[in-house]
Amino acid sequence: MLLGDLAGIADDSDVTGFALDHRKVAPGNIFGAFRGARFNGEDFIAEAIRRGASAVVARPEAKVEGVPHLAADEPRKLFAELAARFFAPYPETIAAVTGTNGKTSTVELTRQLWRMAGHRSASIGTLGVTTADDQVKTGLTTPDIVTFLSNMAGMERMGISHVAYEASSHGLDQYRAEGVPVKAAAFTNFSRDHLDYHPSMDAYFAAKMRLFDEVISADGTAVVWTGDPKSREVIGHATRRGLKLITVGPGADTIELVSRQSTPLGQQLLLRHAGKDYKLSLPLIGAYQMNNVLTAAGLVLATDGDWATTLSGMGRVSPVRGRLERAVISPAGAPVYVDYAHTPDAIEAAIEALRPHVEGRLITVLGAGGDRDHGKRPEMGAAAARLSDVVIVTDDNPRSEDPAAIRKAVLAGAPGAIEVGDRRAAIAEAIDMAKAGDIVLVAGKGHEQGQIIGDQVLPFDDVTVARECAA
Ligand SMILES: CC(=O)N[C@H]1[C@@H](OP(=O)(O)OP(=O)(O)OC[C@H]2O[C@@H](n3ccc(=O)[nH]c3=O)[C@H](O)[C@@H]2O)O[C@H](CO)[C@@H](O)[C@@H]1O[C@H](C)C(=O)N[C@@H](C)C(=O)N[C@H](CCC(=O)O)C(=O)O
Numbered sequence: 452m453l454l455g456d457l458a459g460i461a462d463d464s465d466v467t468g469f470a471l472d473h474r475k476v477a478p479g480n481i482f483g484a485f486r487g488a489r490f491n492g493e494d495f496i497a498e499a500i501r502r503g504a505s506a507v508v509a510r511p512e513a514k515v516e517g518v519p520h521l522a523a524d525e526p527r528k529l530f531a532e533l534a535a536r537f538f539a540p541y542p543e544t545i546a547a548v549t550g551t552n553g554k555t556s557t558v559e560l561t562r563q564l565w566r567m568a569g570h571r572s573a574s575i576g577t578l579g580v581t582t583a584d585d586q587v588k589t590g591l592t593t594p595d596i597v598t599f600l601s602n603m604a605g606m607e608r609m610g611i612s613h614v615a616y617e618a619s620s621h622g623l624d625q626y627r628a629e630g631v632p633v634k635a636a637a638f639t640n641f642s643r644d645h646l647d648y649h650p651s652m653d654a655y656f657a658a659k660m661r662l663f664d665e666v667i668s669a670d671g672t673a674v675v676w677t678g679d680p681k682s683r684e685v686i687g688h689a690t691r692r693g694l695k696l697i698t699v700g701p702g703a704d705t706i707e708l709v710s711r712q713s714t715p716l717g718q719q720l721l722l723r724h725a726g727k728d729y730k731l732s733l734p735l736i737g738a739y740q741m742n743n744v745l746t747a748a749g750l751v752l753a754t755d756g757d758w759a760t761t762l763s764g765m766g767r768v769s770p771v772r773g774r775l776e777r778a779v780i781s782p783a784g785a786p787v788y789v790d791y792a793h794t795p796d797a798i799e800a801a802i803e804a805l806r807p808h809v810e811g812r813l814i815t816v817l818g819a820g821g822d823r824d825h826g827k828r829p830e831m832g833a834a835a836a837r838l839s840d841v842v843i844v845t846d847d848n849p850r851s852e853d854p855a856a857i858r859k860a861v862l863a864g865a866p867g868a869i870e871v872g873d874r875r876a877a878i879a880e881a882i883d884m885a886k887a888g889d890i891v892l893v894a895g896k897g898h899e900q901g902q903i904i905g906d907q908v909l910p911f912d913d914v915t916v917a918r919e920c921a922a
């Protein structure tokens with residue numbers, strides 16, 4: 452039986468699919484009724500059955516009448532397991548990436564390195580589903596489990612053999628990033644974010660560690676960036692699970708970063724692998740991008756990649772959209788960079804990446820998102836104020852909140868900063884004040900194509916706006 456021994460389902464050939472939202476139930480679907488942040492899915496069970504649900508996955512306490520009740524204390528987990536069996540098969544080589552910052556970059560760079568090694572590869576994450584020829588948006592970093600599994604299965608049918616995906620802490624916590632055989636899992640770093648959702652930093656870290664404790668296959672390989680204060684703890688999780696281990700970064704065993712020097716267009720690295728030293732010219736600026744390239748290389752080695760091909764690939768990677776992307780050079784000659792930094796640590800990383808290239812002043816434009824972690828706002832402001840010469844605080848997706856109150860919270864950490872609510876006006880002001888030798892950093896939105904105000908999404912692209920302001 453395809454779905455195994457499911458109590459009460461006599462013939463699972465009647466199962467036509469899986470639905471998480473009762474409005475999407477088609478006859479024969481298995482409905483997952485979960486208690487969420489806004490709704491209790493159990494309230495929609497009767498309606499889902501009226502629409503033809505063939506069974507319902509829900510907590511034992513839920514009321515399910517007329518169709519089999521597949522009960523579990525953690526129904527999202529059971530639903531993921533059953534859906535995973537339904538949608539199989541999947542691409543042969545799947546890798547996952549977790550960490551506070553760098554997931555999108557790492558999955559994208561992994562996809563590129565695999566492709567350069569001759570594989571048909573794809574990535575799933577904040578940028579959507581990316582293949583060599585296409586990019587389709589999903590709206591979330593880790594899509595819902597049905598979208599995730601059906602995309603994975605679809606890619607297998609398209610002949611894609613290698614997929615790297617982002618496992619966000621929300622995704623891991625809600626069992627929406629699993630069910631597929633994960634051969635390798637990477638950890639990038641850990642710092643403050645999402646404390647609106649997770650009750651504490653420990654809970655946030657624990658959500659991420661599910662990737663190593665449960666999601667990755669037992670015979671898989673953990674790839675750990677060594678330059679983070681949490682790296683040792685992650686290695687502990689991997690070791691306890693009996694995973695193979697690849698470490699990359701300072702003092703690492705597999706790819707050791709021996710030295711690094713910024714150059715005008717990138718960076719020169721000295722790497723040590725298997726006892727030998729190798730020079731690498733990386734065509735991307737910023738230490739953080741190097742971290743992500745090495746982590747991606749670790750994933751490629753963990754999935755049977757060979758060193759010579761991977762090393763040569765690293766020298767040819769393309770920039771990741773919205774990550775230290777040079778949008779334009781201002782009329783006065785100041786480069787304007789767009790970067791997706793939206794955590795205190797990322798603001799620091801983005802500014803540090805640009806600092807070696809600044810002769811005059813570094814002018815940072817930033818805001819913080821509404822309906823997200825409030826505590827990170829002053830910390831983001833403080834990081835920007837400490838490391839920049841001029842800070843302009845503006846709006847970044849206020850969502851349902853009062854934009855002025857969000858700016859006030861950011862300004863609390865950046866007392867000398869200039870406040871310009873309208874994002875276009877803020878970018879224009881930064882570009883106008885920039886002189887030759889200065890650099891402008893527009894942080895927070897990266898690749899995003901809209902400004903979310905209330906429940907409206909107004910078209911907005913930092914790169915385009917910067918070009919228009921510089922014209
Ligand atoms: C807080 C959060 O993560 N919420 C996600 C979660 O929703 P939820 O389970 O809490 O859903 P809910 O709206 O309360 O509804 C509960 C259940 O009732 C069902 N329902 C609801 C209404 C109805 O009429 N009928 C019905 O059946 C829903 O389908 C759901 O199963 O599961 C949904 C489907 O899987 C997600 O769409 C939703 O993402 C919301 C929109 C969101 O904004 N999420 C962000 C915070 C997020 O997940 N971000 C992460 C990290 C970003 C990063 O990379 O840093 C991401 O992975 O994108």
Ligand SMILES: Nc1ncnc2c1ncn2[C@@H]1O[C@H](COP(=O)(O)OP(=O)(O)OP(=O)(O)O)[C@@H](O)[C@H]1O
Pocket residue numbers: 550551552553554555556557577592617619639640739740742743773774775790791792793796797798800801897
């Ligand atoms: N390895 C890293 N270390 C520190 N900061 C980083 C690192 N990688 C990326 N960043 C910062 O984080 C920003 C977002 O990068 P990226 O999109 O790759 O991360 P992410 O983990 O996918 O983010 P999200 O949680 O929003 O999906 C970058 O623009 C940069 O400012």
Ligand SMILES: N[C@H](CCC[C@H](N)C(=O)O)C(=O)O
Pocket residue numbers: 592793819820821823847848895896899
């Ligand atoms: N995945 C992140 C993206 C944040 C991007 C920033 N522009 C914001 O809106 O805060 C989140 O949903 O928290």
Ligand SMILES: [Mg+2]
Pocket residue numbers: 554555556576577578592617
């Ligand atoms: Mg991402």
